[in-house]
Amino acid sequence: MKIDNIEVGQVLLFGEGEQQQSVTVTKAEKGWVETVNEEGVANKVRAKQLRLEAEATEDGEEEKIKLNMSGQLRKYREEKGYISRKCYSGKKSADNGDNVADFLNGFTPIQVAQIARIAINTAAQSDNECPDLLEKYGHLNPGQIRMNSGNRIRAAMKRGDVTLDNVKDAALDVGGKAIEATEEEESA
Numbered sequence: 001m002k003i004d005n006i007e008v009g010q011v012l013l014f015g016e017g018e019q020q021q022s023v024t025v026t027k028a029e030k031g032w033v034e035t036v037n038e039e040g041v042a043n044k045v046r047a048k049q050l051r052l053e054a055e056a057t058e059d060g061e062e063e064k065i066k067l068n069m070s071g072q073l074r075k076y077r078e079e080k081g082y083i084s085r086k087c088y089s090g091k092k093s094a095d096n097g098d099n100v101a102d103f104l105n106g107f108t109p110i111q112v113a114q115i116a117r118i119a120i121n122t123a124a125q126s127d128n129e130c131p132d133l134l135e136k137y138g139h140l141n142p143g144q145i146r147m148n149s150g151n152r153i154r155a156a157m158k159r160g161d162v163t164l165d166n167v168k169d170a171a172l173d174v175g176g177k178a179i180e181a182t183e184e185e186e187s188a
Contacts, residue, residue: 006033012050014043016070023050099164100154103171109146110134111174116149118170123162130156 006012006028014023014035023035023043034044051071083101087093088108095101104112113133120130130152137145156162 006047006050012052014045014050017074098154100150100157100167103164103167104146104150104153107146107171107174109142109149111171112146113137113149114174115167115170116152118173119153119162119166120156122170123156123166 006025008025008027010025011022012025012035013020014037015021021037023037025033026036026042027034028047031047032044033047033050034042035050036042081097082094083097084092084094085105088106095105104115107115117130117133133145133149133152137148140148153162153167157164157167
């Protein structure tokens, strides 16, 4: 938010997620804003860290307010129900939680690209043959390779060219620890 748009006494939002709180502006100058939260605690923050609160209109609906990038991403994750998981490397990741994401959880990007190529080529007609995805997506980072390969599988499933069983068979050809863990989960 720009300092020119902030007035003393204005109620704004500060913070993200569970730490988000309403604050009242007590002073604003040179890009800095002094605020007081509902508990009376004073704080000095940058103007760009503050956002407008959604105000109710006459019919009770909230006005649409343009969100910053992190706010837009948070809103999308909450609406779409993304699931947080640990990926093959142990780092935090998020996916849409569908059956493809559940099955591919734990596979490396290289394995997912190989699974996609094998599953699509095995089940597809000769005119829909899948190229070597590692060659095609080699210029991308590992997360993008994995995401694009997974999306190729989803698209083939949506067209009806591939089933989840085809993907599981392809995973058996590729091998890896994730297959054993998935089979143990299914039998439990």
